[in-house]
Amino acid sequence: MKGDRGKYIDLKRLAENLGSLREQANLSIMGLEVVIGFSSDHLRQLENENNTVYPNTSTLSAFATLYDVTIDDLLKKKDVKLGSNLTLLNNFFTKHTLNDEYKFDKNSLPSFIKKHVLTLPQMIEGIRVSEIMKLFPDRNLNSKELSRELNRLYIKGIIDKFDKTGKGSVFFYRLKK
Numbered sequence: 804m805k806g807d808r809g810k811y812i813d814l815k816r817l818a819e820n821l822g823s824l825r826e827q828a829n830l831s832i833m834g835l836e837v838v839i840g841f842s843s844d845h846l847r848q849l850e851n852e853n854n855t856v857y858p859n860t861s862t863l864s865a866f867a868t869l870y871d872v873t874i875d876d877l878l879k880k881k882d883v884k885l886g887s888n889l890t891l892l893n894n895f896f897t898k899h900t901l902n903d904e905y906k907f908d909k910n911s912l913p914s915f916i917k918k919h920v921l922t923l924p925q926m927i928e929g930i931r932v933s934e935i936m937k938l939f940p941d942r943n944l945n946s947k948e949l950s951r952e953l954n955r956l957y958i959k960g961i962i963d964k965f966d967k968t969g970k971g972s973v974f975f976y977r978l979k980k
Contacts, residue, residue, distance in 0.1 A: 812857055812858075812878055813878065813879070814852075814854050814855070814857070815852045816878065816879065816881070817849070817854075817858070817877055817878055818849065818850050818851055818852045818854055819852065820876070820877050820878075820880065820883045821846075821849055821850050821866060821877070822850040823882070823883065824866070824870045824872070824883060824885060825850070827870075827884065827885045828869075828870060828885060828889070828892055829896075829906050830892075830905065830906065831904060831905055831906055832846055832847060833904050833905055834895070834899070834904070834905030834906060837895070837899070837905060838869065838891070838892070838895040838905075839865050839866070839869055840865070841862070841865075849862075851959060852959060852960070853958075853959060853960060860874075863877055863878070868891060869891050869892060870885050870886060870889075870892075871885060871886025871887060871888045871889055872884075872885070872886050912944075912948055912949070912952050913952055913955075915942065916949075916952055916953065916956070919939065920935055920953075921956075921961075921962070921978065923935075923938070926962070926976070926977055926978045927977060927978060928977060929963075929965065929967075929975035929976060929977040930975060930976060930977070931973060931974070931975055931976075932946050932949050932950050932953065932974075932976075933946065935949060936949065950974075953974075953976045956976075957976070960979065961978075961979065962976050962977060962978055962979060963976070963977050963978070963979055963980070964976055965977075
């Protein structure tokens with residue numbers, strides 16, 4: 804986005820930083836929605852690396868305050884870390900101690916896929932959902948949910964999705980080349 808001073812916002816960097824800070828803060832999208840007051844759809848869009856929506860200053864300020872970082876950190880810094888004055892965040896978790904749905908789940912399906920599925924050697928050539936499920940029988944994976952999450956990664960441009968049969972019913976997923 805070109806502002807009055809001719810500066811551009813790197814939306815990909817912003818998305819990476821917002822996602823990373825949310826995970827560091829142990830917040831789910833639902834928790835972030837409650838604490839910051841923006842819709843979950845808007846928050847997901849801002850964390851999407853293919854986002855084309857430019858946030859306004861008040862939106863950036865809300866994130867900066869919550870995570871105790873500067874707006875410049877959000878927009879420019881690589882591998883930004885939470886600040887030390889997390890009063891708003893700490894008050895939120897104190898008030899919502901019993902609401903686990905507000906906490907980031909390191910065992911969630913998206914986290915599981917990033918940690919275990921994307922690192923599989925089979926992801927180089929391509930793997931089907933059914934094959935992933937067989938590799939992790941103890942995980943009790945649901946094929947529909949797994950397909951949905953893999954499709955989200957495809958939409959984000961992280962993985963490729965292709966159909967060897969041409970019927971559009973069984974897809975293979977692989978890492979982008």
